[in-house]
Amino acid sequence: VHVMRNICAKVRVDDREKIMNEFKQIHQQTSQKEAAAVLHEFYAKWNKAYSHVIKGLREIEPDLLVFYNYPKQIRASIYSTESFNNVIKRKAKPKAEFPTEQSLDV
Template sequence: KEAAAVLHKFYARWNKAYSHVIKGLREIEPDLLVFYNYPKQIRASIYSTNMIESFNNVIKRKAKPKAEFPTEQSLDVFIGIQAMSYNDRYFNRIHKGFGQVQDTLESYFE
């Protein structure tokens, strides 16, 4: 509720100058603050892009020696294999905060 209040204050302050942007924000507002529905211990992990950036770096590093892929399908296969390998490598890893709230998260999906 507090974050929504701050967001609405932001709308009021900047709507005149940036009405198009504010209109876009209003359209996505239900999804914009959804991470506040989750426990505090994992919020930073949810809105952080560190895991995505890490995976992108793996793809770039492994694709660089290949220089060029003959077809788009070969690139798709390569990225798929890299994603499966990355998942296998980090399968048992518990991201920061998730171990503390595992029971709560599991109850969300029952």
């Protein structure tokens, strides 16, 4: 998610939707090998226009595909933990006035 935001900030507005749709395809593949192939196609297509973006992606490539090391059932939750963490923060914030965890249960 953070990578996508960084990409959006560094590309022209006219290209954002195309780039984001293509980048999302990487996370929709069934295996790490397929995802790497899609990622390298992405590099080839956009390197000429956005070499600085592609260079940054190449540096973090192992981290981009690490979630493929986990079972398919939990990949989506790994990929989308940011929204889950935001929900937890919103729920916990109003309860910050409670001094202990036991006082939350009362």
